[in-house]
Amino acid sequence: NAGVTQTPKFQVLKTGQSMTLQCAQDMNHNSMYWYRQDPGMGLRLIYYSASEGTTDKGEVPNGYNVSRLNKREFSLRLESAAPSQTSVYFCASSENRSNQPQHFGDGTRLSIL
């Protein structure tokens, strides 16, 4: 049982490049989330999807887009990467509302030069 799987695990980009971070969960969860984690700042919510077919902005959505491809998959896209987007990105899922326990992937470490 893999839980939440994120790909890639590491990525280095140049400023202005684009890329998509992939996330898939196999727990039949309805809700999925994308966070970024920066030193000393905890986790900040970028976007979330309460259920298949819906997405909403979180705390720091600027510079990102998301797609809830199906119930299992939730991708995060950086259209034009900036050095300020250097961070560790985590995908998470929960059965329904975010007040329930969330299950996290192991993250994508993204560096933008």
Add this chain to the structure above:
Amino acid sequence: SQQGEEDPQALSIQEGENATMNCSYKTSINNLQWYRQNSGRGLVHLILIRSNEREKHSGRLRVTLDTSKKSSSLLITASRAADTASYFCATPGGFKTIFGAGTRLFVKA
């Protein structure tokens, strides 16, 4: 938004000692969660305590919640080197969950 703030920011103890971490939040909540994060890994859910509960146990973990003081504590008893990790409290914020900045725990063997 409601946010948990952990205290201390960092804690270093010897193996076998107890570790206590605290979390304070700003507004009324219906539950509070604690998570652990090992270096280089994602967060792992440890325990959820509801507003009508004062204390909850899970193995060597003991969580208390004082809604009158808007605070929670996580106690790890008889700590082990494997408990070395960051610990986060999380509180509801509308549909979202708000995570604090965490307490870094280092357990020396």
